[in-house]
Amino acid sequence: xxxxxxxxxxxxxxxxxxxxxxxxxxxxxxxxxxxxxxxxxxxxxxxxxxxxxxxxxxxxxxxxxxxxxxxxxxxxxxxxxxxxxxxxxxxxxxxxxxxxxxxxxxxxxxxxxxxxxxxxxxxxxxxxxxxxxxxxxxxxxxxxxxxxxxxxxxxxxxxxxxxxxxxxxxxxxxxxxxxxxxxxxxxxxxxxxxxxxxxxxxxxxxxxxxxxxxxxxxxxxxxxxxxxxxxxxxxxxxxxxxxxxxxxxxxxxxxxxxxxxxxxxxxxxxxxxxxxxxxxxxxxxxxxxxxxxxxxxxxxxxxxxxxxxxxxxxxxxxxxxxxxxxxxxxxxxxxxxxxxxxxxxxxxxxxxxx
Numbered sequence: 001x002x003x004x005x006x007x008x009x010x011x012x013x014x015x016x017x018x019x020x021x022x023x024x025x026x027x028x029x030x031x032x033x034x035x036x037x038x039x040x041x042x043x044x045x046x047x048x049x050x051x052x053x054x055x056x057x058x059x060x061x062x063x064x065x066x067x068x069x070x071x072x073x074x075x076x077x078x079x080x081x082x083x084x085x086x087x088x089x090x091x092x093x094x095x096x097x098x099x100x101x102x103x104x105x106x107x108x109x110x111x112x113x114x115x116x117x118x119x120x121x122x123x124x125x126x127x128x129x130x131x132x133x134x135x136x137x138x139x140x141x142x143x144x145x146x147x148x149x150x151x152x153x154x155x156x157x158x159x160x161x162x163x164x165x166x167x168x169x170x171x172x173x174x175x176x177x178x179x180x181x182x183x184x185x186x187x188x189x190x191x192x193x194x195x196x197x198x199x200x201x202x203x204x205x206x207x208x209x210x211x212x213x214x215x216x217x218x219x220x221x222x223x224x225x226x227x228x229x230x231x232x233x234x235x236x237x238x239x240x241x242x243x244x245x246x247x248x249x250x251x252x253x254x255x256x257x258x259x260x261x262x263x264x265x266x267x268x269x270x271x272x273x274x275x276x277x278x279x280x281x282x283x284x285x286x287x288x289x290x291x292x293x294x295x296x297x298x299x300x301x302x303x304x305x306x307x308x309x310x311x312x313x314x315x316x317x318x319x320x321x322x323x324x325x326x327x328x329x330x331x332x333x334x335x336x337x338x339x340x341x342x343x344x345x346x347x348x349x350x351x352x353x354x
Contacts, residue, residue, distance in 0.1 A: 201324070
């Protein structure tokens, strides 16, 4: 069954109304000036970046207390993202795209533009041969990525109706999003997080004996990372998926707690002391978990976790350990950003004619 989405007539008629016709079951767009198979193959190099960025945005909108904003949560999103948390990203990491340049893909319903070739390992087929006849340079990129997402969603158990709804929404959301704008977001967030990991944490260690300097570094780092992890509900993409955003929130909360240790409550009078009103609530515990912090402080917190627990800073060794742990954790988050932007789908080219 052909799967280029029916929404194409709405989306792209705004750009070139005379060039679009809709045929077949599923609304396949047929173009007067078709794109080359070679250029379609080229577009696969950054398909993963576009798709993952949109999935991040969708997941965070689904979990946002402010709702999805101007965007729509398509039918089937629960299967894609929440019923098996993390499964879609695991499938995408392992995904192999078989790109057919001289033939259609095979499916249960016959020849098609795309199909699932294998569920484990995850392998999908995309027919550049078919798509090149239907698309032009103005719509090929977003349509290609939407079709890949359609097939990936089937790996998570979506029905054909749900897969089409996800495909249509992807086109609606991403039709004007450029690679430059995505990379800019990733670069800014990556520089902030990995900068903390590689440089700022080291500067903090060097300033351990200077309370004022250390306090200033912590405050500046907090604001920089806050900007890096912030989510714009009016943007279709995001750098972080839900787990990554929670880890980012945990890193921020950890810095906030460290700030209280180092700076005290009064920013104009930094002192290496725990704020008494918080200390009393922990009954002089030597170890404070994030869960205990939330309960004691009355703050609502999204349930983020860290791979270590926060110790009270009582001496320089404690301070060093906390800074090193925070720096290492920032590295884990930053490396995920790098993986999302640098590693494309594995593509197998099939030039054989049917």
